[in-house]
Amino acid sequence: MSKAIRFLITALLLGLAAAAGADQLLMIRSSQPFPEAMSALQNAISASGYKVSRVQNVDIGLSKIGYKTDNYKVVFYGKAEEVAQLVEKHPELIPYLPLNVAIFAEKDNTILVTSRPSVLAEFFPDPELKTLFMRWENDLTEILNEVQDAR
Amino acid sequence: MRHRIIALIFMSLAGGFQAQAGPDGAELYARNCAACHGEKGDSGIGVPLSLPSFQATVSDEYLHKTIRLGRPGRVMPASGLSDAEIEAIVRFMRSWGMRSGTKLSHDSQRYNVQTPSFTAEPIKGDPEHGRRLFAKQCATCHGANGEGGKGTGVTFSRPRDQQIMAPALNNPGFLAAASDAMIKETLLKGRNGTPMSHSLGKKLKQRDIDDIVSFIRGFEKTPKTQTSTVLETEQAVLTMDSPYDLEATIENVKRAVVSNNFIFIREQRLTAGLAPEGREDPRQHIIYFCNFSMLNTALATDPRVGLFLPCRITVVEQNGKVKMMAVNPKRLSKIFNNTELNTLCDEMTKHYLAIMEEAAI
Numbered sequence: 243m244s245k246a247i248r249f250l251i252t253a254l255l256l257g258l259a260a261a262a263g264a265d266q267l268l269m270i271r272s273s274q275p276f277p278e279a280m281s282a283l284q285n286a287i288s289a290s291g292y293k294v295s296r297v298q299n300v301d302i303g304l305s306k307i308g309y310k311t312d313n314y315k316v317v318f319y320g321k322a323e324e325v326a327q328l329v330e331k332h333p334e335l336i337p338y339l340p341l342n343v344a345i346f347a348e349k350d351n352t353i354l355v356t357s358r359p360s361v362l363a364e365f366f367p368d369p370e371l372k373t374l375f376m377r378w379e380n381d382l383t384e385i386l387n388e389v390q391d392a393r
Numbered sequence: 394m395r396h397r398i399i400a401l402i403f404m405s406l407a408g409g410f411q412a413q414a415g416p417d418g419a420e421l422y423a424r425n426c427a428a429c430h431g432e433k434g435d436s437g438i439g440v441p442l443s444l445p446s447f448q449a450t451v452s453d454e455y456l457h458k459t460i461r462l463g464r465p466g467r468v469m470p471a472s473g474l475s476d477a478e479i480e481a482i483v484r485f486m487r488s489w490g491m492r493s494g495t496k497l498s499h500d501s502q503r504y505n506v507q508t509p510s511f512t513a514e515p516i517k518g519d520p521e522h523g524r525r526l527f528a529k530q531c532a533t534c535h536g537a538n539g540e541g542g543k544g545t546g547v548t549f550s551r552p553r554d555q556q557i558m559a560p561a562l563n564n565p566g567f568l569a570a571a572s573d574a575m576i577k578e579t580l581l582k583g584r585n586g587t588p589m590s591h592s593l594g595k596k597l598k599q600r601d602i603d604d605i606v607s608f609i610r611g612f613e614k615t616p617k618t619q620t621s622t623v624l625e626t627e628q629a630v631l632t633m634d635s636p637y638d639l640e641a642t643i644e645n646v647k648r649a650v651v652s653n654n655f656i657f658i659r660e661q662r663l664t665a666g667l668a669p670e671g672r673e674d675p676r677q678h679i680i681y682f683c684n685f686s687m688l689n690t691a692l693a694t695d696p697r698v699g700l701f702l703p704c705r706i707t708v709v710e711q712n713g714k715v716k717m718m719a720v721n722p723k724r725l726s727k728i729f730n731n732t733e734l735n736t737l738c739d740e741m742t743k744h745y746l747a748i749m750e751e752a753a754i
Contacts, residue, residue, distance in 0.1 A: 265470035266728035267697065269428040295666030298681075300688070300702055303658075307685040311692070316702050322667040329663065329677060329709075336677065336707050337630050337720045339663065344699025349436075353428055355697045361728055365629035390423070 268382060269355040270390045271348070276313040279352035282392040283317060283345060286385040292319045295340050312347040319343070328374075334366060341378065343385075354386060416478045418485030425472065426460075426482065434489055440557060443489040446585040450578050452510050456483045458570035466732035467541065467561050468695070511574035516606045523608030526601055531562075534588055539563035539612050543694075543733065557587050563612035576606050629724045631742065633749040635708070635715040639676065642708050642715045645752035646680050650706075653748050655682040658703055676710040684744075687737070695731050704741070706748065717749045 272279040284294050298316040305311060320340035328335050343356040359378035363371065423432065426442075434442035441447065460479045463471035472479065487508060528537065535541055541561030560567060580602050581594035593602060635642040643660060650657050663677035681703045691698045707718045722745070726738035 265425075265472070266730075267470075269697070270424070271428040271432065273432060293667055295664075296661075298703060300692075300699065303683060303703075304685060304689060304692075309685065309689045314692070314696075314699065316699050318666070320664075320667050322664055322669075325664055325667060326674060329674065333709065333711060333718075334630055336663065336709055337705075337718045340667065342700065344697065344702070346696060346699065351432075353696075355428075355699065357700055357725075357728055362629075365724070 266358050266361045267355055268358050268386055269353065270386045272352040272354065272389050272392070273350075274352060274392060275350055276345075276347040276352050278392070279354070279389060280313075280315065280317075280345060282389045283343065283354065283385070286388040286392075287317070287319045289388070290381050290385050292321055292341075292381070294319045301346075314344075314346040317343050317345060332366070332368070332371060335362075335371075338362060341382075343382075354389060356382060356386075358382075416475075416481040418481035418483075418488075421474065421478050421482050422485050425474065429468070434486060440560070440584060440587055442486055444584070444586045446582070446587070448487070448489070449507070449509065450575065450582055450584065452572075452575060453483050453487070453508055454510070455570045455572075455575055456486065459566065462566040462569055463730070464561065464564050464566040466730060467564055467566070468729070468731050469566070470730050471566075509575075509578070511572045511578065513572050514574065515610070516573035516577060516603050518600070518603035518605070518607030520604065520608045520611045522601070523604035523606070523611075526597070526605050527608050530593060530597075531605070534559035535562050538615075539609060559588070562609050563615060565613075568610070568613050573606050573610060576609055577602055580605060627721060627724050629721055631719045631721050631745050631749065633717045633746075633753055635717055635753050637715060637753075639678070639708060639710040639715050642717065642752060643678050643680065646706055646708060646717060646748065649748040649751035650680065650682040652751065653744055655684045655704065655744075655748075657682050663707060678708045679705050680708065681705045687740075691734075691737050694733050694737065695729055697729055698734065698737075701725065701741070704745075706745065717752060719745045719749070721745075 272282070274282065287294055294317060296318045298318070300316060301311050301314040304314070318340045319342070325339055328339065341356075343354055345352060345354045347353075359375040359382065362378075363375045430436070430442050457476075457479050459469075460472050460474070460482060463469045465471075474482075527535075527539075536559075539562035541564070542557075542559040562568075579589075581592060583589050583592040583594075593605075597605075635645070637645060647657050647660070658681040660678055660680050662673035662675065663679055664673040668674070682705070683703045688702070691701075701720065701722060705719065709716050709718060722738040722741040726734050
């Protein structure tokens, strides 16, 4: 299926979800253990044309202070040019950049969670941004689907 | 092919689309439910969905309404799926207990797992007497006002005290989904495999059970329960002008972070890691910081808050002016549908503003 068609379908789903006040988080369970799911996430991000800018080790920070925790990371990602353009044109978006996905162990599985870009459309109702948020949602959905399907 | 797909999309927009093949319940469940409830309904928030004692005491209508309405303020969101899609999920969930060729467990036999249905007829009872019985028999787990157990009920990489979070019986989603007869059946039979394994039917008379049901139904009259409150929506971004130049503002923010009981983690340019090294825009800096005690509490309450992490304020120079910017946690709290997070998000917004104010002095 071409990217344009997938984009249209996402736009449709976005509209329906918003109309129904549906879940505002994208959350999936991967049946893979944490290291494999983490690797699948980073590969999927790269395959979608984004770059991982940083992995925040929340678990290491907590453990150093003495709190018990399993693997818990936050992966930041984006596209340099896109971020630079947004900063100039829509500086109100700056605190939400770069985009991120939280990833953490749940027993032998892994949970990935991120906010739906359609939520940003609600926060920043600029029609010009709506197209961008729809593309982000489409890309994110594909990234998460890829992680979920990885075996 | 392309024209056909586009045509279908527009037909569905107009509400005229009827799928030829039925929706795939297993796939819909995997996409929408498994993250919290487990791939086979064997874990997660509330009662494990595949538990025979659960399947034997809930109707399809209850499951359908629960998916549709969610649990306002208690993590589970309302669903925007179509009725046919929800039906497919319900059918899939039912297949766990009644898969052909599968040997039924002892528990399944005891509960004689079949899809139950319940009358919508209200049960009459004495709610005042029900309140006293509820306080004695149910409140330890479900809370004095039916507010349910605390936390998300899933491990999410955190240790937990109880395997199951007691459902909030005063939640508008639960009250709309469960009929009186269904609540009564649950009280009579109990839920084996959960802390509610005992059956009140052996201890209490039918009339007493009716009184408890009547008390639970009375939660509907509570104006707005604690379990369904959402913080008032505000602007999505916290912004404050700085009278200082970029460099001085960055140093001021770092100092203010520490004096507000946070640990400074690091400072980086906004496009660090994205743009080639040395070519990052020097006019936008992110200052990351953390209060680990607060972080630990937040993750225990709801591990999905990782989206906020770590705490950060971005200092930006634009058109000769310097600004401090941050996400507004109070505004974001809404997306988690978890009332327990409201206080933390409210606090975090106050911290961000205090840090920015101090840095701008």
